[in-house]
Amino acid sequence: MSMTLTEKILARASGRPSVKAGDNVWVQADILMTHDVCGPGTIGIFQHEFGRDAKVFDPARVVLTPDHYIFTADAKCLRNIDVCREFARAQKLPHFYDPADETYSGVCHLTLPQKGHCRPGEVMFGTDSHTCTHGAFGLFATGIGNTDAAFILGTGKLLIKIPASMKFVLDGRLPPGVMAKDIILRIIGDIGVDGATYRAMEFTGDGIPCLTMEDRMTICNMAIEAGAKNGIIAADAVTEAYVRQRTAQPYTVFASDPGASYLSVHRYDLAKLVPVVALPHSPDNVKPAAACGDCRLDRAYIGSCTGGKISDFTAAARLLDGRRVAIETCLVPATVEVARQLETETVHGQSLLDIFRAAGCLPPAPPSCAACLGGPADTFGRLNGAEVCISTTNRNFPGRMGSKRSSVILASPCTVAASAITGRITDPREMIA
């Protein structure tokens, strides 16, 4: 029987020769990830249901990465990190990235690939909706709640329905100034915020080999913004080069069968895409950046699992090199590795950090989720009033980055940087000679 990539991975994980969309199957989890926001609740359910002395199904398969509310004075946030730390100690978890010491990494969705936890062919669950990011590595990855996560902690298994797949064929190459973020915003704008609900979004086409792993992560990251269960891209030489640098563990590369069944097929010529923005207050409210030049901005924000990777900062730095920002510009590297790279990566012989400093950006904040989802009142970059912010993050629902009176406009790092320079929504191609 012909299967999609998602079906093949889930067939393996359920120990069956084949599965098809709609089947309910128990699958074995290869990785369970949780963090400071959902970890304490998950741990609470685990201890209540399996007993105070219960052991997790496999300590090596649990990744505990505090990242949401780290650099704050809020007592409950700090308590929640302590709960994670105590659990990691009691359970002898080898993959706990502790904000209190040099093991700290930062945002879970960049930590997982950077620390070698993303391996093709595996099944990953995480208590975070953007866990779909990791489908970029040819694995099945999806977000779950605390109760399901506690069940996995105790048993290593979860009952799931096999999703039907929608195929997105990405052909050609992106023109200068157009980024992976523009691809996924365009798709969400076309199919809507519930256009892929319960579905797998599989990205394929001759444009994929030209996309870096970070580009692919940006695309899969926002599959949830169309309601998808998972986003996925088959592993290729680019994937394997990244994974082999980060882990020595074995993995299996799967690909969709030629006769696999898809609910729908959507084709995109990447060469014809333009820089876009998602206007308030929905990620599917997508317009060309060039058509929104009247929109004045108060702040620019570059960060998060979607837009806080080194490639995101490099793209922004190319535009900011030799120019000045007109509005407050916040930079939050997703992980410690990215924060270090801001000093070591260069554009025209200058470090990114020097370029950002000369351009008048605020000094980069320490790595965490920061203001992407508002957070405690003292969160760096949080929108505390009626500000309008253009951001490389993933959601612009009312109040997402703080105050209900604020407005968030989603865009690529290039578009955010160009807009920071002018103080209004700006098509970055205007600044690319």
Place this chain on the structure above:
Amino acid sequence: MSDTIRGKIFVVRDNIDTDQIIPAHHLTLVPTIPEEYAKLGSYALSGLPDSYRERFVPEGRTTSPYRIIVAGRNFGCGSSREHAPISLGAAGAKAVVAESFARIFFRNCIATGELYPLDTPTRLCDDLTTGMEAELDLDANRLTVPGLGRTYDLAPLGDARQVIDHGGLFAHARKTGMIQASADHTP
């Protein structure tokens, strides 16, 4: 478990995301700690824009006078935070009737047993207004609004109904013998 839920309805529109259901700054509260569970209830739907004149949980109260939430499309989109169905349940809501649900929210309703997520083919958020009295019959899969003299059909919940009746995934698994009660387990 009673098969009928009676009470006032609270009406919201399309794409009510989890930040509107429970704003992110309240995610510091851990649902498994009883006093923090109750606090989550007091903040339920506090992220709705000010264009919603009625508050789901009135100022100074910790629970909601509304038992049934009526919504448009894609209710519960966004984050995987289980705090979302928990806050609605902790506030006293028993069911959400919507044109469609986001996947993780729907699953979290069942896993926690906090709320019945019920699909309806009718766009009820155009027909109904906040404060109306309604009666939800879970056996007949019907929502009746006596004030309008109207009855609406709902999609059956199937096996998920019993999981919620029992109080969520773990309670259901114990009641049906799928898993053993552990020595330390205190219900």
